[in-house]
Amino acid sequence: MDQSRAPILEALQEFRRRNDVVYGPPGHKQGRGADRRVADVVGIDVFRSDVLLLNGLDDRRQSHGLLEQAQELMADAVGAEHAFFSTCGSSLSVKTAMLAVAGPGEKLLVSRNSHKSVISAVVINGVEPVWVHPKFDAQRHLAHPPEPEDVRRRFKEHPDAKGMLLVTPTDWGTCADVQGVARTCHDFDVPLIVDEAWGAHLPFHPDLPPWGMYHEADLVVTSVHKMGGAIEQSSVFHLQYDRVSPEVLKQREDLLATTSASTLVYATLDGWRRQMAENGRELLDAALHRAQRIRAAAQGLPGLQVMDREVVRSGLAADIDPLKIVIDVRELGVSGMQAAEWLRTHRHVDVGGSDTCRISASITHADDAETEETLLAALRALVEAADDMEARPAVDLPDPSALELEQAMRPRDAFFAPAEHVPAERAAGRIAAELVSPYPPGVPAIAPGEVITKEVVDYLRSGAEHGVLIPDAADSSVRTLRVVARSGAAA
Ligand SMILES: Cc1ncc(COP(=O)(O)O)c(C=O)c1O
Numbered sequence: 001m002d003q004s005r006a007p008i009l010e011a012l013q014e015f016r017r018r019n020d021v022v023y024g025p026p027g028h029k030q031g032r033g034a035d036r037r038v039a040d041v042v043g044i045d046v047f048r049s050d051v052l053l054l055n056g057l058d059d060r061r062q063s064h065g066l067l068e069q070a071q072e073l074m075a076d077a078v079g080a081e082h083a084f085f086s087t088c089g090s091s092l093s094v095k096t097a098m099l100a101v102a103g104p105g106e107k108l109l110v111s112r113n114s115h116k117s118v119i120s121a122v123v124i125n126g127v128e129p130v131w132v133h134p135k136f137d138a139q140r141h142l143a144h145p146p147e148p149e150d151v152r153r154r155f156k157e158h159p160d161a162k163g164m165l166l167v168t169p170t171d172w173g174t175c176a177d178v179q180g181v182a183r184t185c186h187d188f189d190v191p192l193i194v195d196e197a198w199g200a201h202l203p204f205h206p207d208l209p210p211w212g213m214y215h216e217a218d219l220v221v222t223s224v225h226k227m228g229g230a231i232e233q234s235s236v237f238h239l240q241y242d243r244v245s246p247e248v249l250k251q252r253e254d255l256l257a258t259t260s261a262s263t264l265v266y267a268t269l270d271g272w273r274r275q276m277a278e279n280g281r282e283l284l285d286a287a288l289h290r291a292q293r294i295r296a297a298a299q300g301l302p303g304l305q306v307m308d309r310e311v312v313r314s315g316l317a318a319d320i321d322p323l324k325i326v327i328d329v330r331e332l333g334v335s336g337m338q339a340a341e342w343l344r345t346h347r348h349v350d351v352g353g354s355d356t357c358r359i360s361a362s363i364t365h366a367d368d369a370e371t372e373e374t375l376l377a378a379l380r381a382l383v384e385a386a387d388d389m390e391a392r393p394a395v396d397l398p399d400p401s402a403l404e405l406e407q408a409m410r411p412r413d414a415f416f417a418p419a420e421h422v423p424a425e426r427a428a429g430r431i432a433a434e435l436v437s438p439y440p441p442g443v444p445a446i447a448p449g450e451v452i453t454k455e456v457v458d459y460l461r462s463g464a465e466h467g468v469l470i471p472d473a474a475d476s477s478v479r480t481l482r483v484v485a486r487s488g489a490a491a
Helices: 007-018 036-042 044-048 053-057 066-078 089-101 116-125 148-157 178-187 246-256 263-299 336-347 369-388 411-416 454-466
Strands: 082-086 107-111 128-132 135-137 142-144 164-167 192-195 219-223 235-239 324-328 358-362 419-423 480-484
Touching (some): 053 263, 066 263, 089 246, 116 411, 148 178, 164 178
Parallel strands (some): 107 128, 164 192
Antiparallel strands (some): 135 142, 219 235
16 A cells, blocks of 8 residues: 555644535634633644544545545554544543453453453453463563463353453553464453553564564554654554454444544544554664663663563563563662652652552653753662652552452442442452552553452551552542442442
């Protein structure tokens, strides 16, 4: 296919050239009604390019098939049989992908270290999760994706499961053996869905970790806004083989999707695909070299430990994304959250992720010599300032096995059951009726239906005291927890 074309971008350019007047949404009419103070901040072009496909870029019958053309070009560029764009982020795409494989009441293997959007899908879709526990890395207090043997064991225990959802790379850049897991799924004649939200760049350079479509996954979801160059909420479904029908996927997506898809998202997806198809190898080559230099320089700073390929071994990770620079800061005597806050306040540097032990910075095709030096200068300053940072109450990190909670009820049943709030000290032994996800990375420490333990409460309480953000818990301080009511007073 002619990868130099970008049908949606070209149609947008043409729409703007024609100066069409639209008597339908959006009500700002391509910026005519935009408040100047808004336009001054976000730019008038944001409004000028905000136009619907239907009765806008394309006609009433969508006879130009712009979206289809752009999607076909994407599929062609990344080795998929089909690609579908979504403007609702991978948070919605993973829900759709799961719904396309397992309906209400059906079983699906799910990596327990999944992002909260996956665990929410379990609640909303009513699927029965068969959790596959990740590989817990006690030294780093980190969870890596499960291995093929873990998956095989769970399929043997649940031969009626309809498929599996695997997350790779994780937020911290560690990766699964996608092909091994895919083949295991196929041995049981069911599809593998890969939440590759962090992997939009993977198809475009051979030195990057496995890209699902090249490694036999059936359905892969990416967030192009994370490691790629499209704007926020840009997500793509990629499909191959015949275990998931494109028709079923489209119809289930239609149940959840917006009817007012953003052309800004479509156009930037279209442009990113063209950029990568034409120059991805070279751009990512430069990013890989840059990341390599940053890793070496950061590793040379006292008190910083950069995670590298030492985690790539049996029982831990199958690979790492070298563009995700994950730095353990514990030797500095501060937490990752403290380091991240200091970097933002004192150096105006926002690292993408932080938790108790570490910070992470994503390097993409967009970085240059200036951003490379900014990051390194900020890290050097952090190392110097660490001794003077105020000590904070320590986070009570549990033994990793303590994070494998027993599931006593289906997540959906527990979430919708009559519930009550109990003080944290009295929560152990009760069944959770909510998700409790330290953010980032947004992987629930407690999922609805799981039996709360003292260890997990101590971890969450001490985390909240330290400054961990827990946005989804009803009480984000975790002084109380929402649990399934035993009887009487339910809320
Ligand atoms: C592994 C994973 N899956 C899915 C999502 C949701 O993606 P989005 O932000 O595009 O909705 C995230 C977001 O951080 C994620 O880390």
